Amino acid sequence: MEKESHGLIIGISIGVVIGVLLAITAFVCFRRYHRRRPQIGNSSSRRAATVPIRANGVDTCTVLSDSSIGTESPKSIQNGMSLWLGSVRKSNVVSASGILEYSYKDLQRATYNFTTLIGQGAYGSVYKAQMSTGEMVAVKVLATDSKQGEKEFQTEVSLLGRLHHRNLVNLVGYCAEKGQHMLIYVYMSRGSLASHLYDEKLEPLRWDLRVQIALDVARGLEYLHDGAVPSVVHRDIKSSNILLDQSMRARVADFGLSREEMVSKHASNIRGTFGYLDPEYISTRSFTKKSDVYSFGVLLFELIAGKNPLQGLSEYIELAAMTTDGKGGWEEIADSRLDGKYDLQELNEVSALAYKCVNRAPKKRPSMRDSVQVLSRIIKSRHERKRHTHSSSATTEEVTINVEQLDHRSPTSGHQRVESIDSTADSCEV
Numbered sequence: 147m148e149k150e151s152h153g154l155i156i157g158i159s160i161g162v163v164i165g166v167l168l169a170i171t172a173f174v175c176f177r178r179y180h181r182r183r184p185q186i187g188n189s190s191s192r193r194a195a196t197v198p199i200r201a202n203g204v205d206t207c208t209v210l211s212d213s214s215i216g217t218e219s220p221k222s223i224q225n226g227m228s229l230w231l232g233s234v235r236k237s238n239v240v241s242a243s244g245i246l247e248y249s250y251k252d253l254q255r256a257t258y259n260f261t262t263l264i265g266q267g268a269y270g271s272v273y274k275a276q277m278s279t280g281e282m283v284a285v286k287v288l289a290t291d292s293k294q295g296e297k298e299f300q301t302e303v304s305l306l307g308r309l310h311h312r313n314l315v316n317l318v319g320y321c322a323e324k325g326q327h328m329l330i331y332v333y334m335s336r337g338s339l340a341s342h343l344y345d346e347k348l349e350p351l352r353w354d355l356r357v358q359i360a361l362d363v364a365r366g367l368e369y370l371h372d373g374a375v376p377s378v379v380h381r382d383i384k385s386s387n388i389l390l391d392q393s394m395r396a397r398v399a400d401f402g403l404s405r406e407e408m409v410s411k412h413a414s415n416i417r418g419t420f421g422y423l424d425p426e427y428i429s430t431r432s433f434t435k436k437s438d439v440y441s442f443g444v445l446l447f448e449l450i451a452g453k454n455p456l457q458g459l460s461e462y463i464e465l466a467a468m469t470t471d472g473k474g475g476w477e478e479i480a481d482s483r484l485d486g487k488y489d490l491q492e493l494n495e496v497s498a499l500a501y502k503c504v505n506r507a508p509k510k511r512p513s514m515r516d517s518v519q520v521l522s523r524i525i526k527s528r529h530e531r532k533r534h535t536h537s538s539s540a541t542t543e544e545v546t547i548n549v550e551q552l553d554h555r556s557p558t559s560g561h562q563r564v565e566s567i568d569s570t571a572d573s574c575e576v
């Protein structure tokens with residue numbers, strides 16, 4: 147009997163110990179699982195770091211997830227993963243970033259065997275493609291013999307996947323197959339800003355559109371500088387890297403050069419495009435956010451003057467600056483294609499901002515946030531002026547109509563109506 151009760155106690159004890167061990171194991175697994183999820187987003191490694199998005203100037207936020215598995219093509223690349231694409235593909239992880247891996251065959255079909263060429267850049271050709279979903283995209287095929295292209299490919303895939311903003315040309319997919327590297331972007335149906343400024347076959351850009359484009363670009367850059375963590379320096383702001391959508395809203399394209407800045411602040415070769423390059427960067431080899439501000443200033447002058455920076459724009463600006471008094475006098479550089487149709491005050495304000503951006507001393511240049519504020523203010527006051535003019539002319543029209551209508555009725559009631567309309571006019575002016 148005693149033996150039996152001993153056996154029972156031992157049995158119960160073993161059972162309790164096993165139960166406790168099982169509970170501890172389950173608890174540890176549960177905690178590990180929950181810790182791992184944010185790790186992807188908060189890695190201290192630069193390469194694996196994600197780009198959380200601040201509320202300012204931002205419309206979407208990439209939420210990272212490693213929760214689902216996908217085997218179908220196209221596959222998604224996980225945000226915040228290693229630059230080594232091979233490992234990403236093998237890991238077969240899907241993220242909420244929406245960056246998809248397309249097969250070479252699909253892209254070959256979508257581009258009619260790469261016959262739909264829309265542009266040619268330093269790193270390869272760009273084709274228009276219609277995906278099976280009906281969606282239009284731009285496929286950039288990187289030149290296979292270009293080492294820089296390879297680097298750019300890895301850079302853009304890992305970087306752009308984490309950057310989402312309404313003023314950036316978002317990367318939607320990629321292809322790494324048959325020794326080919328391709329990047330798939332949102333299709334920008336109106337092409338580049340450069341073509342609208344210089345292609346005689348296209349309608350000249352209206353002044354109000356030019357200012358809106360400047361603000362769109364400023365917002366895209368402000369996001370890269372102040373919204374992205376770690377911040378991103380574009381390094382190649384120029385009119386051919388600004389693309390326009392169907393409603394002529396602008397987005398900043400081509401972040402290929404920016405990643406290297408994050409890895410090494412002092413790259414040995416000078417990168418960027420002649421005419422837009424910050425002189426301070428040329429002498430110090432150190433590229434900063436203020437170097438992007440300089441290029442943005444050149445772009446603003448390009449919008450104002452319709453002159454290519456490769457064709458002596460800076461000399462032209464310096465000459466004009468001698469005759470300005472700091473507030474006005476920039477009208478002589480206005481693009482002749484504008485045909486005098488611009489608001490002089492706006493032209494002077496945008497030129498003054500542009501001139502500050504191209505100041506030789508980086509410290510004296512405004513930040514992109516400052517530039518956004520200046521340009522938004524210009525557009526806001528234009529709207530207010532328009533609203534005011536519209537409401538006062540509408541009121542005058544209304545008064546005339548009502549007076550005419552009332553003339554046919556009794557004179558007393560007519561007088562009353564006009565009085566009440568007059569008081570509306572007063573309140574509009576306030």
Ligand SMILES: Nc1ncnc2c1ncn2[C@@H]1O[C@H](COP(=O)(O)OP(=O)(O)OP(=O)(O)O)[C@@H](O)[C@H]1O
Nearest residue numbers: 264265266267268269272284331332333334338386
């Ligand atoms: N997403 C897109 N949608 C529509 N057209 C595009 C798109 N991306 C590029 N293009 C077209 O292809 C052209 C070439 O683009 P790409 O970025 O390869 O070179 P680039 O910016 O002109 O020059 P570089 O390579 O020296 O920066 C652009 O000027 C534009 O007309």
